[in-house]
Amino acid sequence: MNLNNIEIAFKIQSNRDLKNGRFLFTLIKRPFIVRTLGGMSNLALKIGFPVSWAVKPTLYRHFVGGETINECLPAVRKMWSEQVASILDYSVEAAENETDVAETMQEILRSIENAGQQDCVPFSVFKPTALVKSDVLKKASSGALTGNEMKAFDDFVQRVDTLCAAAEKSGKPIMIDAEDFWFQPAIDEVTERMMLKYNKNRAVVYATLQMYRHDRLDYLDRLIEMSKKENFIIGVKYVRGAYMEKERARAAAGSYLSPIYPTKQDTDKAFNEALRRSVENIDRMQVFCGTHNEESILKLTQYMKDKGLPNDYERICFSQLYGMSDNLSFNLAAEGYKVAKYLPYGKIRNVLPYLIRRAEENSAIAGQTTRELVMIKEELKRRHSK
Numbered sequence: 510m511n512l513n514n515i516e517i518a519f520k521i522q523s524n525r526d527l528k529n530g531r532f533l534f535t536l537i538k539r540p541f542i543v544r545t546l547g548g549m550s551n552l553a554l555k556i557g558f559p560v561s562w563a564v565k566p567t568l569y570r571h572f573v574g575g576e577t578i579n580e581c582l583p584a585v586r587k588m589w590s591e592q593v594a595s596i597l598d599y600s601v602e603a604a605e606n607e608t609d610v611a612e613t614m615q616e617i618l619r620s621i622e623n624a625g626q627q628d629c630v631p632f633s634v635f636k637p638t639a640l641v642k643s644d645v646l647k648k649a650s651s652g653a654l655t656g657n658e659m660k661a662f663d664d665f666v667q668r669v670d671t672l673c674a675a676a677e678k679s680g681k682p683i684m685i686d687a688e689d690f691w692f693q694p695a696i697d698e699v700t701e702r703m704m705l706k707y708n709k710n711r712a713v714v715y716a717t718l719q720m721y722r723h724d725r726l727d728y729l730d731r732l733i734e735m736s737k738k739e740n741f742i743i744g745v746k747y748v749r750g751a752y753m754e755k756e757r758a759r760a761a762a763g764s765y766l767s768p769i770y771p772t773k774q775d776t777d778k779a780f781n782e783a784l785r786r787s788v789e790n791i792d793r794m795q796v797f798c799g800t801h802n803e804e805s806i807l808k809l810t811q812y813m814k815d816k817g818l819p820n821d822y823e824r825i826c827f828s829q830l831y832g833m834s835d836n837l838s839f840n841l842a843a844e845g846y847k848v849a850k851y852l853p854y855g856k857i858r859n860v861l862p863y864l865i866r867r868a869e870e871n872s873a874i875a876g877q878t879t880r881e882l883v884m885i886k887e888e889l890k891r892r893h894s895k
């Protein structure tokens with residue numbers, strides 16, 4: 510299968526979109542520029558210096574759908590014209606106070622309702638740290654909650670339950686993003702409770718497994734055993750993991766064993782093995798494969814073929830982030846696979862940390878970024894010569 514047909518990859522993009530992409534990927538390729546811009550943006554955020562004039566027509570336009578669900582609709586419709594669905598991901602940073610949390614809850618509930626009303630939005634999603642102070646999650650994960658914190662944690666569980674119930678009612682599953690290793694034991698426990706409650710006949714709730722963690726294949730096996738015993742369907746989103754540097758630095762500072770595999774090769778192997786085990790157990794699972802790694806995608810399509818599953822098998826969905834690897838998303842969709850892009854939305858100051866992460870990540874994977882840039886340039890040349 511050819512995932513690099515550029516005409517299919519960029520069909521919905523205007524020349525202006527492509528030129529903006531060319532400009533951004535040329536900048537992002539240079540780690541020094543990304544580090545400087547990242548530092549300047551963090552400072553601007555701290556001192557309240559306006560950055561939207563620079564960010565909105567460039568990074569924001571490329572990687573974000575808009576400030577609200579409505580503003581995302583043109584991007585959602587355009588992608589859907591080529592059978593690529595959207596997952597509206599409300600971007601908000603860690604919860605600071607109760608007012609923030611209440612506003613975030615309302616917005617996530619709106620996004621769940623919106624998913625329920627549109628075929629082109631097959632999932633909803635949320636970040637646990639937007640719903641409770643990260644301190645509470647960290648202490649809950651190490652079993653060290655005090656009186657008030659216990660109440661805060663119970664409130665968090667109640668909020669997650671409210672979102673899962675709303676997702677069940679909407680008819681579309683909800684994914685619980687994974688974040689720092691420190692918080693994950695508490696999030697895993699709550700997610701398991703929700704799967705037991707809501708995933709009786711289909712997966713309403715999806716856990717996220719970061720396969721750069723060396724304990725996650727064992728955890729997957731435990732989930733499979735649990736689902737057999739308790740009779741529920743596992744929903745799982747696989748990603749490699751976005752916080753490697755931070756996790757390693759923390760482990761070194763705290764003198765504990767790093768939770769991350771020592772090499773990229775180990776992570777790749779674990780990611781692909783998780784896909785293999787999932788297809789093997791597909792009668793018990795629904796799978797969401799979140800990656801820009803072409804090799805992993807091709808492996809999953811091969812496992813599906815070997816198992817005799819059709820391309821459009823409804824229990825398996827491929828996903829990339831909006832603004833990245835359109836060659837994979839649009840070529841997979843053209844072959845009939847289920848594809849949905851994560852489409853972040855929100856105010857610039859809330860989305861900025863996400864944008865910096867994307868720029869850093871694209872800078873770190875210079876090979877892939879160069880490939881993306883080459884494809885954009887080729888497509889512009891192809892259009893120009895027509």
Ligand SMILES: Cc1cc2nc3c(=O)[nH]c(=O)nc-3n(C[C@H](O)[C@H](O)[C@H](O)COP(=O)(O)OP(=O)(O)OC[C@H]3O[C@@H](n4cnc5c(N)ncnc54)[C@H](O)[C@@H]3O)c2cc1C
Pocket residue numbers: 685686687688717719721748749750751752753769770771772773774776799800801802828829830851870874877
């Ligand atoms: C739809 C979608 C949803 C996502 N949701 C989440 C989420 O909920 N939580 C989250 O943490 N991330 C999330 N991510 C980001 C994801 O974890 C990765 O950071 C990102 O996708 C890059 O990995 P890749 O598989 O696309 O590409 P690749 O370029 O193949 O892999 C890069 C990744 O490999 C791993 N890696 C790199 N070098 C090493 C090394 N030396 N040793 C060990 N491992 C290494 C790191 O995880 C790095 O991010 C999401 C990504 C997508 C596409």
